[in-house]
Each structure stands twice: as C-alpha cells, then as structure tokens.
Amino acid sequence: MIAITKRLLLLSPLALLVRKAFAAGDDVEAPPVAVAPTPITPEQLAAVTDRAIEGYLLPAYRGLAEASAALHAATLAAAPEAPAEPPEAVRAAFAATVAAFAHVDFLRFGPMAEKGRIERFSYYPDRHGTGARQLRRMLAETDTALLEPGAVAKLSAAVQGMPAYESLVFGASRDAETRAYRWKLAAAIAGNLETIAKETLDGWTGDSGWAKLMRTPGGSNIVYRDAEEPVIEVMKAITTGLLQVRDQRMLPAIGTDFASAKPARAAFVPSGNALAYLAASGHSIEDLARKADLFQLVPSEAPRLGDASSKGFAAYQAGLAANANWQEAFATEAAYGHLRAAFDALKGLEDLYGYRFPTDAGISPGFNALDGD
C-alpha cells in the first residue's frame, strides 16, 4: 500500500497565477518568424468546431446508435431459427455496423473514450486470443444467466463487442450443437452494442454533453480551455486517425513485406468486412476534414491543401479497391502491392495534416502533445 500525500499549498494564489498565465497566452512572447501565418480569430475557430460537431461528430454517433439498434433487431429476429449461416439481413446489419463503427473508431475523445466503451464495443487487437478463449468456455457452459439484460456488460471487454459477435455469428456453421446458444448470446452482445452506442450518443448531447463542452471552452471547462483546443482535438483526431489506420489496423496484417504478411490479423476478416472497414475508415477521416472545413483556417492555401488531401485519399482508396476482397489482396505479390500503396498513401496524408497544414495555419496540436511517450 502506498502513502498518498495530498499537499495543501497556497492554492488560490498559485491557481490565479496559472490562470493569468494561460489567459495571457504564454509566458513567452515568441520572436518574430520570417512568415507569420495570419492570426486565426476565435470566431473562425468556433465555426470549425461547430461544423465538425454538426457536420460529422453528432451524425456519426447517431449513425452508430441506429446501426447497432438495427443489428440487435436483426439478430433477435434470426436467433429463434439459429441458422447455420447468417441470413442476409444479419449480414447487411453487421456490415452497416462495421461501417458506422469506422466512422468513430478513430475518435479517441468524448464519451466513447470513457468507461472503456471503445474497447468494449470492439476489442482489437486481441493479441492473446482472450476473446476466443472465453467464448469457448462460455459455449461449453451455456450459462443462461449471461443472456439476461445487462449481463454481457459485466464480462471481459474481449467478449462484449463486435469481434465476439462476429465470431459467434459468422462461425456458427462450424458448431451445430451450440448454435441456439450462440445466437442467443450474439443477440445479447448486439444488445450490449446498442446500449453502448446509445450511452455514447447521450453523452454527446444534452446540456452537459460533450458537444456543449466543445462549444463552450474556457471558464470552468477543464477539458477545453480556449477556442483553439476543440479545433486541435479535431486536428489530432485526423492525424492520429490516419496513424491508427496505417500503424494499428493495416500494419499488423500486411507486415513489413509480402512474405511476412498475416492477413487474418486484420479486423473483421471472418465476416468479410476487412477491406470495407479500412475503406470506411479512410472515407470517415476525409469526411471529418471536409465537414469541419479545416483548410478554411488558411484560405490562401486551402485549394492547394484540399487538392493534396483529395489526391492522397483517392490513392488510398484506389489501393484498397484494386482487389475484390481481403484474401485476394494477399494472393500475389502484385495484389499485395496495391495494399502497400494504400499504406504509403496514408503516410503522405499524415504529413499533410500533421505537418504542412499546421505549419501553414499556425495552429498545431503540438509535436510532443500529439503523440508523446
């Protein structure tokens, strides 16, 4: 047991000094640089925040709530029959949920980042096979208590969300004996997904919702201290989102070269949604940048930056679209080369959003703050 020492200092004077320092900007007045970007007004920043919230963030979380509710309904409808293969309605509902999840998977802030919701919604990567191991045990025990409302939410995150659902439903044909229980458990998991998505949407909206936090920076708002910070949150989401897709979603599967590729490591392979998920992730990040209209913070450069962004995302999507499905993309070195091209296109986009645009706009998430260690 450790000793926790809470020092009661001269709190108020210290706090006042800090507030004063932040209110004035920095303690340090930066020496002039050769080409100073035009200062961005708080109104311009607030407009970006508004556009991001209304144009992208709220619709994305509404979409996730709707998709997961539809998945729950489709699964409940299919469960009594407990088919060996998932019916088309379930396939379509799961694909829609994967796409809706891709719209928010790269957003590591807000209610989805609290209470382990994002891990519970989709536990990835499961490097040690925790989900598979626990599902095997659960299928062996067929404990009906786990089917009660709210029971799934108390289990390990590895069996609460989409990978567990996918394993149960898209692997059902392998195991006729436990099929009925599989479908019931899948329905319970789909219900959990619906609950998480609804809680998340509720956390965004309302008088104390995250959207309001972003719209009312400063004062007693401890998350966003000024009008720049919500915009930086959006910029970080784009930059780290690009890195997440490349480094954490593609790299584990495509490896460093064709010989070291491990396609089964990608997310949503069993349901055939691996390529669709990656494509939706790219579309989502591009959509957020467009809806927020970030480049309008530097109007003179907006056409050039916009053109570079469009070309980068187009190259990424072209690399993914070159193969009909995930397995085909790993069939030959030439096919694999298209995935590698998509991977490389993300690097260019990271440089655009993480370096060129912040430099041009004079607003930066911070080299250290963005991705420290």
Next chain:
Amino acid sequence: MAPAIPRLPVGRLRDGIAALLRIDTAEEGLADRPAYVSSVRVGPRMHALLVIGEDGHEIGRLPLAGRGHDIAVDRVRRRVAAFARRPGYFAVIVDLGHMAPLATINPPDGHHFFGHGVFSEDGRLLYATENAFLGERPRGVVGVYDVEGGGRRIGEFETHGMDSHEILLAPGGRTLVVANGGIETHPEFGRQKIDLAEMRPSIVRIDSETGERIGETRLDASLNRLSTRHMAFDGAGALWFGCQWEGERTRRPPLVGRIGAGGEGEAALIAFPDDIAPFARNYIGSVTASRDGTAVAVTSPIGGTVFVFDAERHELAKVHALRDGCGIAGAVGHEFVASAGDGSLVGVADDGLTPITRAAGIEFDNHLRRVG
C-alpha cells in the same frame, strides 16, 4: 580540457545516421562549453540530434534515421547516446567534444529500444531499456552495451516488468533504476497500447554488476493504469517520478511521486491541488532535477505546463504555461531550461519564463539534456 576520446569502430553507423548535414571541426566542437542536446524534428519525417549553446545558438546537428527520444549523457567523456523512440532500433553515440558520431548501436533481433538509456559512471557501458517481444508476452530488459568495444552487446538484465521506459543510475553509481510503464506493446501493432486493463507498472532497482533485482516499488492496485515512465534523483538522493494516466479522462489521479533516498521503499504520491490538476492533462512527459538538487521540474506537453516542485519540502512551488513544452533540463542553481514543440527554448526561473531562442524549422522532442 576534455579527456582524449578513443575512436570507436563505426560499424552500422548509417543505420542510425542518415547523413552528416553539418559537422564542426575539433576546433569548433563543443570542447568544455556547456550545452543542451535534444532530438528534434526538422521537417516531415526528418529528425536530428541538435546541440545548442546556453545562449540558444545552434552548435551542430546530426541527422537521425528516425524520430529520436531521449539522450544519455556520459559527462566524463562528453559523449551522448541519442536513442530512437519506441519502437526504436538504433542509438547513435556522439562525441560532443569533436561533434563527431562514433558508433551506432542496434538491439538484437526480437528486441527494440524504448527510447532511453544511461551510461555507467565510468562511461564504458551503456544500459538501454528494451522490449524483448518474441515471446507470448513481451518482457522488459536492460541491454548492456560495451561502448569502448564499439557498442557490442555484452548482456542483458530482466526488468521484471513491461514497457520499461526511463532508466537511471542511482547515486553511488551501482544501482540501476528502471521505470516499467506496464503497458504491453508489440512492434507488429505499431505504437498501439494493448490491453490496458492488464497494466502492471512498477519501479525496479537492479544491481548493475549482477543483474539481480534488489528492490521494487508498485503502486496501489487501484492505480494500475498509472504508467510510471520518467524519473530523476534530487540532491538528497530521493527518486522523483512522473506518470501518465491511461484510465478515465475525467479522473485526476496523482501524477508525481517520490521514493526515499536511493529510490528504495514505498512511493509517496504528490497530488496536484484540485484547481491545478487539470493543467497536467493526466500526462507527465519529462522529469528532471535542478543542478543544485533543490528543485524538481515535471512537464506536461498536453497540458502545456511546467510544474516545479520544492524538492526539500516535497511541495509544488511554481507553475508555468508553455505550450507543447516537454523537454526540461537543469540550468543554473535551482533554475531550468525548457524546450517546446514550436522550437522555443526558455529559461524557467522563480519569476517566470524567459525566452532564449525560437529555432526556426525546429520542433523539440520530448527530452532535453544538459552537458557540462
């Protein structure tokens, strides 16, 4: 006069150094002058080791093959080792007296560096924290490199944890102290933090001669998501450490702790006052002690804040706003120099921050070290 520098073999030098953009001659080298060193970004995917004088002027820079992180300093021979950041595969040893790269060391197959290292007191050995990632679960180890022997790896010690981050040599020069961040990572998953619920941070003390674990400090189980990552010894020999919280963003756990002289025993966590805590953003990026040992500074680049503690009273003394400020090093007495992502280098004194320079086209990385 700096001691004579033995020239080391430069095998695999180009693994770590892209090219030498600028190299001062021996006459123009650092000699005995004090200086600050840091890894920096100089453009998209362009990184370097930067050496700066006390007045902020650039003394030299050495391109690195990838993003750097911390710099180990051999004060006797005025050499530094610039480590690639996690998952890093090189460390470049540089003779600052001559502004000359000496060697690049690489971890063995199945290992990567975590971005930190420390020289032995005599400068002959370099200890580096590494991730041994080939097994079912990655293991933290300390790789032992023979600097005099061209950077040959001559052994390794277990750190008894994962995500082994900063490593220090305790006063006395024999005990190594390692901060195990406790987070599982694997290079095949990039920098992704895997299974945060299973985090097990710790601070361990290791006998540098035998590799034996001679002590370990763990936080309370309720703080298992408090990753212990950076440390410094104050003038009295107490170990200060800074943490990064991987739990709920709305919680404000203590982020700074202190362990008694020699880094032995239990940790006393020092919470920020409630109205100050939000400025840390649950993230401490760097910890250092003043040169006179009476103050300890910790930085939060996410919160854009430098916190200075009175090391003798174990109390928070000063708070300064520095956007994206992370690098921090001792200056004169109990004062510091801090660096920021926008190229700013500032003096940190009782009465606030004083600009030293703002280097054009430079983004300072997480750590800043003083030489001399």
